[in-house]
Amino acid sequence: MKSKLFSQDDVRNLAWFFKRYLSPHGWQLVLIFLLIVVQGVVYQQFLVLTEEGLRVIFDKGSVAELVRICAITLGIFLFRALGSYLIPVNSAKIANRAIFELRRDMTEHLVRVKQSYFDATPAGEIILRLVNQAQALGGFVGQGTVNAMRDLITILVVSGYLVYKSAFMFAFALIVIPLIAIAINVTSQKIKQIQSKNEAATGDYLTSIDEMAFGMRTIKLSSQESSEINRLNSSAYSLRGLAIRLQKANAIMLPIIDLASAMFFILVIGVGGYIALQGAGNLDGAGIISFLLGLVILFDPAKNLGSFFVRIQSNLILLKSVRTILYLEAEDSSTKTDLDVSTPVTMSFDHVNFAYSDGTQVIHDVTLNIAGGKTTAIVGATGSGKSTILALIGRLYNHTSGTIMANGIAIQDLTLASLRSAINIVAQDIVIFNKSIYDNIAYAKPDATKDEILAAADKAQILDVLQSRGDAPVGPKGAHLSGGQKQRIAIARAFLKDTPILILDEATSALDPVTEALINDAFFAENSTQTRIVVTHKLASITRADMIYVVDAGRVVEQGTHADLLGRGGLYAAMFHTQSESNTSQET
Numbered sequence: 001m002k003s004k005l006f007s008q009d010d011v012r013n014l015a016w017f018f019k020r021y022l023s024p025h026g027w028q029l030v031l032i033f034l035l036i037v038v039q040g041v042v043y044q045q046f047l048v049l050t051e052e053g054l055r056v057i058f059d060k061g062s063v064a065e066l067v068r069i070c071a072i073t074l075g076i077f078l079f080r081a082l083g084s085y086l087i088p089v090n091s092a093k094i095a096n097r098a099i100f101e102l103r104r105d106m107t108e109h110l111v112r113v114k115q116s117y118f119d120a121t122p123a124g125e126i127i128l129r130l131v132n133q134a135q136a137l138g139g140f141v142g143q144g145t146v147n148a149m150r151d152l153i154t155i156l157v158v159s160g161y162l163v164y165k166s167a168f169m170f171a172f173a174l175i176v177i178p179l180i181a182i183a184i185n186v187t188s189q190k191i192k193q194i195q196s197k198n199e200a201a202t203g204d205y206l207t208s209i210d211e212m213a214f215g216m217r218t219i220k221l222s223s224q225e226s227s228e229i230n231r232l233n234s235s236a237y238s239l240r241g242l243a244i245r246l247q248k249a250n251a252i253m254l255p256i257i258d259l260a261s262a263m264f265f266i267l268v269i270g271v272g273g274y275i276a277l278q279g280a281g282n283l284d285g286a287g288i289i290s291f292l293l294g295l296v297i298l299f300d301p302a303k304n305l306g307s308f309f310v311r312i313q314s315n316l317i318l319l320k321s322v323r324t325i326l327y328l329e330a331e332d333s334s335t336k337t338d339l340d341v342s343t344p345v346t347m348s349f350d351h352v353n354f355a356y357s358d359g360t361q362v363i364h365d366v367t368l369n370i371a372g373g374k375t376t377a378i379v380g381a382t383g384s385g386k387s388t389i390l391a392l393i394g395r396l397y398n399h400t401s402g403t404i405m406a407n408g409i410a411i412q413d414l415t416l417a418s419l420r421s422a423i424n425i426v427a428q429d430i431v432i433f434n435k436s437i438y439d440n441i442a443y444a445k446p447d448a449t450k451d452e453i454l455a456a457a458d459k460a461q462i463l464d465v466l467q468s469r470g471d472a473p474v475g476p477k478g479a480h481l482s483g484g485q486k487q488r489i490a491i492a493r494a495f496l497k498d499t500p501i502l503i504l505d506e507a508t509s510a511l512d513p514v515t516e517a518l519i520n521d522a523f524f525a526e527n528s529t530q531t532r533i534v535v536t537h538k539l540a541s542i543t544r545a546d547m548i549y550v551v552d553a554g555r556v557v558e559q560g561t562h563a564d565l566l567g568r569g570g571l572y573a574a575m576f577h578t579q580s581e582s583n584t585s586q587e588t
């Protein structure tokens with residue numbers, strides 16, 4: 001034997017699943033179990049009645065006797081029919097409740113998982129676990145297991161009866177059972193391997209589909225259709241191969257059980273019949289016929305149970321995969337001090353270093369002060385580390401060394417919830433829903449009044465679009481809007497929400513200079529206590545900032561007001577002069 005059918009991990013996972021999702025509904029399981037036992041007993045009684053009926057026929061008994069047997073048979077099958085309804089209904093309830101609860105647990109955990117996981121994980125893998133795997137697993141546990149239990153009990157009850165009728169003939173089963181056991185073992189190992197590959201391939205496929213749908217504009221405009229087709233088809237092709245291999249491995253069980261059943265059947269009819277012909281043994285013709293009927297009743301359950309054992313292996317893979325989500329390291333949620341936002345929030349970096357999980361250091365010895373209630377700008381070339389600095393402020397990642405403080409308290413000593421609820425960020429990854437512009441803005445503050453929302457839209461220069469589009473939804477991920485319109489919705493949300501800290505990370509990159517200037521005026525017109533951090537490539541929009549930091553390759557290389565920096569004639573001054581010469585920004 002190569003390896004065990006169930007690893008220790010498998011057993012732990014099964015125990016966890018049972019305890020968390022099934023045992024709370026124990027009474028329902030007990031009900032199903034009782035119904036299943038009843039169904040098994042009905043089969044056993046059916047065999048008894050058949051034998052009696054046959055004997056009435058063979059021995060020329062009374063018609064009344066025959067009618068009585070038929071009536072009882074009908075009665076017990078009516079009882080069985082009730083079970084045939086109640087069992088699937090209740091198991092569907094158990095299954096779908098388990099699916100729901102599993103999805104709920106995964107979602108609740110996922111949103112607390114560290115950002116680095118999302119940086120490294122394609123969407124398809126998450127979709128796979130929440131959609132496909134949770135569904136398959138719940139279905140298997142709810143329906144698959146209940147059916148298997150029914151099959152098992154049918155087998156136990158019916159074969160128990162057959163042993164009672166003739167232990168000698170039933171002993172022939174001992175010849176075939178080991179055959180089936182070996183087949184299950186061999187097949188299981190195979191299935192486990194194929195299923196792992198199959199899950200990985202499905203995840204890849206889902207990710208590709210997500211990327212294709214999201215990038216369709218670019219795909220069309222740059223004639224990338226054929227490479228997209230190839231990419232998706234090759235994913236689909238490997239799925240096809242794996243699915244066939246999986247079914248093949250599953251299907252190996254069926255002929256083996258068929259043959260084993262036939263052998264059993266042949267032994268009973270041959271040897272049993274021979275003994276009856278000799279007049280030996282305790283079975284007459286009716287006895288042998290009902291024994292054979294019992295065997296026939298066993299055939300299907302035996303076949304199903306065999307496949308079930310094999311399918312367990314696939315589902316152990318799913319269980320493991322789903323459970324990995326719940327094991328992902330979550331963000332720090334310990335209770336500490338809350339950030340006090342009664343005064344404007346000042347943030348400071350003191351000799352801060354940071355490297356992403358791949359190990360390359362992107363922030364080097366950064367020291368800066370973001371004064372409360374003031375506007376601080378961070379400028380620098382693409383990839384110089386501006387967004388990373390902003391991510392550190394909200395503790396999306398933990399900095400490696402140095403100190404980051406908010407109002408004098410190290411940010412890792414603050415509750416994440418209080419720190420983040422003080423922050424509002426407008427960045428490149430704007431979340432737009434397929435609803436009206438009004439609803440999209442209201443999303444930032446669900447209890448806002450209509451006036452507040454319209455005022456925010458006005459300051460963000462999106463009010464006219466909001467009014468002309470009315471209730472029309474903006475398309476999936478805002479597909480009916482221009483990049484600049486999406487940015488203005490995000491800016492309107494920022495005006496509406498009014499958090500102690502506002503971070504604008506290239507928030508106006510897609511706006512034309514006129515609109516941008518209007519929005520800027522609206523920002524600076526507000527006599528606000530809000531602490532603002534603005535990252536932009538358009539230096540003309542931050543000349544009014546109270547403090548400007550210039551970063552280059554993860555280091556702060558210059559700092560001061562616009563006038564200071566121009567006077568220094570350094571990197572900032574050079575960038576500013578280049579931009580004012582060629583101001584060609586266009587709204588995209």
Ligand SMILES: Nc1ncnc2c1ncn2[C@@H]1O[C@H](COP(=O)(O)OP(=O)(O)O)[C@@H](O)[C@H]1O
Pocket residue numbers: 119356357358362380381382383384385386387388389
């Ligand atoms: N999630 C990430 N994992 C690893 N490296 C990253 C990640 N995000 C950004 N980087 C790298 O960190 C550097 C700074 O990126 P970023 O802060 O986004 O620059 P900026 O916002 O100034 O354009 C870049 O070299 C970028 O490739």
Ligand SMILES: [Mg+2]
Pocket residue numbers: 386387388505
């Ligand atoms: Mg950036």
